[in-house]
Amino acid sequence: MIIKKLHEAGLRSEHAYMAALGSIGLSLASWLASNRREDLERADRWGIFVGEWAPTFFGLGLALANYERDESGAATPQH
Structure with a gap:
């Protein structure tokens, strides 16, 4: 549902x-x-905090890619 809304x-x-x-x-x-x-400790915290975003964005990208693939597959008739 969320992925569909983001795609729309x-x-x-x-x-x-x-x-x-x-x-x-x-x-x-x-x-x-x-x-x-x-x-150094505070610098490490900042780097790790921002670095934690990357897996979230990659996961979101994968979810959107799957949605896009399924959506394009549903639009074309299968034989």
Whole structure:
């Protein structure tokens, strides 16, 4: 139900995959920036916090890809 709503709102699997890759880069960038300004423990927390987003976005991308595949399969008649 949620995946269908997200798809109807225009979100596609490619968008979720791009967000996942972006969150990996943002995780590294936030860790580097925080490491320069704060202590190592706090920098690690920031990097891990943002890094936790990537698996969520990848999972969402997979769910959307499955929905897109099923939706396109349902639109074409099968022999």
